[in-house]
Amino acid sequence: MxxxxxxxxxxxxxxxxxxxxxxxxxxxxxxxxxxxxxxxxxxxxxxxxxxxxxxxxxxxxxxxxxxxxxxxxxxxxxxxxxxxxxxxxxxASGPVYSPHYGHRPTSPDLGCFPRERWLASVRHVLTTMPSDVFDYGDPGGVPELRDELAGYLRRVRAADVRADNLVIVGGVAQGISLAVQVLTQRSRRLRLAVEDPNSHRQVPLLLRAGAELVPVPVDDQGLVVTELRARGADAVLITPAHQYPTGVVLSPARRAALMEWAAETGGVVLEDDYDAEFRFDRDPVGCLQGLAPARVILSGSVSKALAPGLRLGWVAAPAELAESMRQARGELDLGSPVIDQYALAHFLRTGGYDKHLRRMRREYRRRRDALVKAVAEHLPEVRVRGIAAGLHAYLDLPPGSDEDAFVRPARELGLAADPVGPTRLTPGPPGVVVGFARLPAHRAAEVIQGLKVRMSGQNID
Known part of the structure; x- marks a missing residue:
């Protein structure tokens, strides 16, 4: 030893x-x-x-x-x-983060990946599946996984979806990119409304896919739907279950207004359902796709529930669009890894996915509560919001604060933190997004207290 x-x-x-x-x-x-x-x-x-x-x-x-x-x-x-x-x-070419807490505020705790159960699913696939299934498959995804996902999305997300409407992709980013490409090819010009603020990491892929971006503000009820008509949007990309970065849930009135806009204008709603399974202080919120399956394209993945590195996601779309996306996926890279798809299907079918989500939901709630308590105790001038679901918290800083003056010491202490400024397409009040999924509950007070000490002498306001 x-x-x-x-x-x-x-x-x-x-x-x-x-x-x-x-x-x-x-x-x-x-x-x-x-x-x-x-x-x-x-x-x-x-x-x-x-x-x-x-x-x-x-x-x-x-x-x-x-x-x-x-x-x-x-x-x-x-x-x-x-x-x-x-x-x-x-x-590293950028800021050096402590690997324990991850590089993004939305990252899950990879140390909690269910290795044994996942290995059991992979073993099952390798020992029971005939060799022919490991050949080039349907670029839209193996039928077994699409069947399991259709049942899961109907049961957990109140989706109106069948296996034929699903396309397996390499994560939400690829799903949204493919959807935008297909829509752009059909209209030759796509004015895509995006939430302001939004996930700025998606902006380059949306532009590369050919979209013309139209910022639409977000308030305490979510996307301001009335702005869609005023700004001539053809489609809208939205995170209704847990808006990124603010954490706002799209209100019932706004959901109804959005569906009305789509029906009256023929507009398409791209729904990014990135972390909806992790809810803590609210009732489940069904996906928009279940309200209008002919007008909504639903994108999701296992990146937050299991691990981003699996690169497994899905898109649920109207039949004609789903077929176009399946063809586009085949032209792009012939589809997702087959063994991993069969493993995920087995993981879903045997209850491993549901069990893991229940366990992590309890653990992430403990970590969230610890972070909120620590901020209230050591940084009372900072307001925490957007924490009823998901893996991140939105911190409102005092007016005039320097976001980077908060983010730099936070990252040095190993806390995943991003300034809100880069997520805005129009100027707004200062804020910071902080991830709590990789911050153990027993460490929260120590980290936030350390942040306060480092910031003493350089007021954030």
Missing amino acids: ADLHVPINRDQGGIAGQIAAEIRASIRHGRLAPGTRLPASRDLAADLQVSRGVVVEAYEQLVAEGFLISRVGAGTQVAPTSARSAMDVVP
Whole structure:
């Protein structure tokens, strides 16, 4: 069992992140060879004079990243293929974040990925499916997965969808991009209304797909639907269940008005259902597609529920549009990985997906509550909102605040945080989006208190 040299800075905070970073660096530079057995979490905690939970947290993160492996009875070891030289490490081109808390406020906790159950689904596919199914398949997705997803979306999201209306894609981004391409090809000019503020990471793909973007404001009831007619929109991209970044839920009156606009104008609604399964303080909100399946294109994925790296998503569209998107997917890259599609179908069919969502819903609620409590205690001048669902919180900063003055120290402490400014197409009040999915509940107070200390002397207002 290796004796580890793990220096930590107790004044800096983020102890688990520091431990993980030191072990990761030792593996990358060859100081810890593949197969090396690490000290038990209890022993290392005693050596470092920290709580055992902090070491467990660091180990779990490195297991999730593939640097370590942990087996019952065998302890924790350096993974066989994890050693990399310093020359193999590509320097980051932007801000350096602590991997434990992720790079985006909407990222799930990848350390909670249900590895055993997913592995069981993959094993089932590899041992039971005939070899022919691993050939080039339908670019729209394997029938088994579309069947399971259709049932799931009807049951959980109140969607009006059949397997024939579904196209399997590589995530919401690709689904929306394909939909915009198809719509643009049909009309040669697509004025696409987008929420303001919105997910600025989607803007380049929308422009590349050929859309002309029209900003429409968002208020405390969601998208201001009356602006769609005034601005001559042909289609609208919307996040109605949990608007990004504000967290607002589209009100019943606005939902009805949006459906009326679509019916009267022939407009198309692109519904980004990116994190609707995670709700905490509200009743379930059905998707818009269930209200008007002939006018709404619904996009979703497992990126928030399981892991973005799976690159598995879906689009539910009217039959003619679904067929056009299936053809476009075939022309683009011949479809999604077949084995992963069958594995997800098995995971859904055997209840693994529902069980994982229930467990993570409880855990994310604990983490959200801890963050909200810590902000109220240590940063009372900051207002928290948009937290009834999803994986992020919207923080209203005092008028005149510098968003970057908040974001920089937050990131240095390992908190996933983004300024709201870049998400706006028109100027607005200062705010910050903060993710809580990767912030353990027992660390929230420490991180927010550390943020307050770092910001002392440089008022955010």
